[in-house]
Amino acid sequence: MVDLPTLITYSLIVLGFVFIPGPATLLTIARATTSGPKVGIATGAGIAAGDIVHTLFAVFGLSAIIAASALLFSVIKYVGAAYLIYLGIKAITSKVAPSFGNGIADVSTGTAFRQAFISEILNPKTALFFLAFLPQFVQPENGYVLLQLTILGFIFVALGLFSTIVFALGAGTLGGLVRRNPVILKWQGKAVGTIFCILGVRLALQER
Known part of the structure; x- marks a missing residue:
């Protein structure tokens, strides 16, 4: 098991890390601003669910396979980049439905x-x-290494979800005010789409 001092140190480091604006924060803020806090929280929950999978990848060694294979890394990277750019183009070219004149974009929580x-x-x-970060806080002498990795990963996910909820509520409240502006309503989809495209290009250009 993870000892208490390590757990506290790890949690404080992660808490500081998750509040640094990054791709997850940008996606959450973009969705919350244009579609409301519920959609923003759903976006954060989707990111958290993905991080749970990445935690399991790290625990069971699949992340190591990705790290060792340049081809597999590139395939996953470019598929992910293409998906983000696709979402971006879709958002840029979509029109706001008349029923959403209050500024809430036609994006459901499930879709987000x-x-x-x-x-x-x-x-x-x-x-x-996850593969590089989590093992730094594992202490083999305490036994149950896989359990330690799992606990650390789930703490990261929980704190990450907490941060995205905070960002979603803040951005959603602010967005509720600005969405009443017809000019902003007209351009909000293009703004969100641009963010998705930028993140897609950023991912495509990243190296291992």
Whole structure:
């Protein structure tokens, strides 16, 4: 088991890390601003679900396989980048339905969750991050290494979800005010789409 001092140190480091703006934060804020806090929280939950999978990858060695195979890393990376760019283009070209004149974009919580989950799963950098980060806090002398990795991974996921909920609530509240502006309503889809495309290009250009 993870001892208490290590657990506290790890949690404080992760808590500081998850509040640094990154791709997950940008996706959550973009969704929350244009579609409301519930959709933003669903996006954060999708990212958290993807991180649970990456935790299991790290625990059972699949992340090591991705790290060792340049071809597999590239395939996952480019598929993930293509998916993000596809979502971006779709958002840019979509029109706001008349029924959403209050500024809430036609994106359901289920759709937001699914898109965020797939995007996170198809990010090999996240797999490598879990593979490199979690073992630093594992103490083999305490036994049950796989259990330690699992606990550390789930703590990361929980704190990450907490941060995205905070960002979603803040962005959703602010977005509720700005969405009443017809000019912003007209351009919000293009803004979200641009963010998705930028993240897709960023992922495609990343190296191992």
